[in-house]
Amino acid sequence: MKIAVIPARGGSKRIPRKNIRPFCGKPIIAYSIEAAQKSGLFDEIIVSTEDEEIAEVARQFGATAPFVRPKEIADDFTGTNAVVKHAVGWFAERGTDITHACCIYATAPLIQVRFIREGYERLIGSDAAFAFSITHYAFPIQRAVRLTPEGRVDSLYPEHRMTRSQDLEPAFHDAGQFYWGTARAFLDDVPVFSPRSIGVVLPRVLVQDIDTLEDWEQAEFMFRAVGGNSAAIS
Template structure:
C-alpha cells in the first residue's frame, strides 16, 4: 500500500488558516490533493489534521481525513516525519501493509504530478530511503556575502573571488514540495537530509516557499503566469 500524507494543522500563525486559504480561486490544499490524485500512485490520499474545518475541506476535495491528529504532534515544533510516522502507524494498526509513503506539503500549489511519479520511480529503482524535491540556487553559493556591523561586505568564500561562475559546483536546496520514503525509513526516523536520499530537481519557476503574505502573493503571480502559457 502506498499513501500520500498531507500535513495540515489548524494553528498557522503567520498566515491564519493558511492550509485552506483561497489561492487563485480554491483552497491551497486542493492543489496538493489534486496532484496526488492525478499521479495515480496512491491507494489513499490522507490529510493529517487536528482541525475539523480542514478535515471537512479535505473530504470535499476527495481526500480522506480518517483520524484526528494527536495534540502532541500538532504544535509549532513538530516535524513532518512525526506526522507521517503517525499516519503510517495508524494504517498498520488496522491491518494495512504500508510499503511507501509520500509527505506532500499542503501549501505547494505549483506541485506537478509528473514529479511525484519521477520521485517514486527513482525510489523504487534504488536502495535509497528517501527521494525528495530539490531545486538549484539561482546564484553560486560560493559567491555569498556577509554584511559586517559597519555595513561592509565580506565574502564567505574569499578563495572564489576570481573563480568563473561556470567553474563553480552547482548547489541545490530543498524545494519543500514532496518527500517520498519507504515506510521503514519513516518509522525508523532515518534522516531525510543524508546520503541515503535522492534529489528530484525541479525547475526554479515551479518552486516558492510560502511562509509570509509576500511569499503567498509571489506564488500567485507565478501560478497565474504558468497557467497563462
C-alpha cells in the same frame, strides 16, 4: 499499499488558516490533493490535521481524514517526518501494511504530477530511503557575502572571490513540495537530508516557499504565469 500524507495544521501564525486559504479560486490544499489523485500512485490520500474545518475541506476534494492528529505532533516544532510516521503507524496498528508514503505539503500549488511520479520511480529503482524535490539556487552560493558588525561586506567563501561562476559547483535546496520514502525509513526516523536520499530536480519557476503574504502573492503570480491549474498538475 502506498499513501500520500498531507500535513495541514490549523494553527498557522504568519498566514492565518493558511492551509485552506483561497488560492486562485480554491483552497490551497486542493491543489496538493488533486495532484496526488492525478498521479494514480496512491491507495489513499490522507490529510493529517487536528482541525475539523481543514478535515472537512479535505474530504470535499476527495482526500480522507481518518484520524485527529494528536496534539503532541500538532505544534510549531513538529517536523513533517513525525507526522508521516504517525500516519504509517496508525495504519500498521490496524493491520494495513504500508510500503511507501509520500509527504506532500498542503501549500504546494505549483506541484506537478510528473515529478511526483519521477520521485516514486527513482525511489523504487534504487536502495535509497527517500526521494524528494529540490531545485537550484538562483545564484552561486560560493559568491555569498556577509555583513560585518560595522556594516561592511565580506565574502563567506573568500577562496572563490575570483572563481568564474561556470567553474563553481552547482548547489541545490529543498523545494518543499514532496518527500517520498519507504515506510520503514519513516518508522525508523532515518534522516531525510542525508546520502540515503535522492534529489528530484525541479525548475525554479515551479518553486516558491509560502511563509508570508508577500510569498503568497508571488506564488499566485507564478501559478498564473505557468498556466494555472491545468499546467501545474499535468
